[in-house]
Amino acid sequence: MNATPAQTTLLFTSYMLVTGVIMLFTGFISTRIGAKRTISIGLIIIVLFAALAGRSQTISQLISLRAGWGFGNALFLSTALTAIVSVMPEKTEQAIMLYEGSMGIGMAVGPLVGGRWGVFLGVFRFMA
Structure with missing residues (x-):
């Protein structure tokens, strides 16, 4: 894709930045719509954006799609950990x-x- 070093950095930064920021609100979202629904929505977003990222034609598209992927990742990962811990409170x-x-x-x-x-x-x- 002939990405510049700055674009390559942005490729990873967009994902991590969106994931980090959205994780601040994941608990709020999860308590409103439920853990199972939050995990499911997160997984759907991950699969959708990963598939679209695989078909991207430009580095700009890929950077944007990785940010969307990070959004789904935030919903899925933090809620999954919370759900696992909640079903095993003594462990x-x-x-x-x-x-x-x-x-x-x-x-x-x-x-x-x-x-x-x-x-x-x-x-x-x-x-x-």
Whole structure:
């Protein structure tokens, strides 16, 4: 995409900035519409913006879509941790370790699975 160093920085900053700011309001949103609905909406937003980001044609589009992705991420992540801790009140430490462990596995395995899937689709398109 021929991104400049500043655009590359903005690509990651837009995601993290939106995630951080929205997390300030996630608790308020979750108490109004419920944890399950907040997590579901967050997940839908993540999937939508990730799919759109994968189809972006310019770095500006990608930066904007990553910001939207960060919005969904804020709704999903902080509410998921709260929900896990609330269903295991006597085992808060274990609940947090479960959450962090699953996040680590997801961050480690997700790109590998996505990369393999992309290679598979590329080979499939080549053969068709």
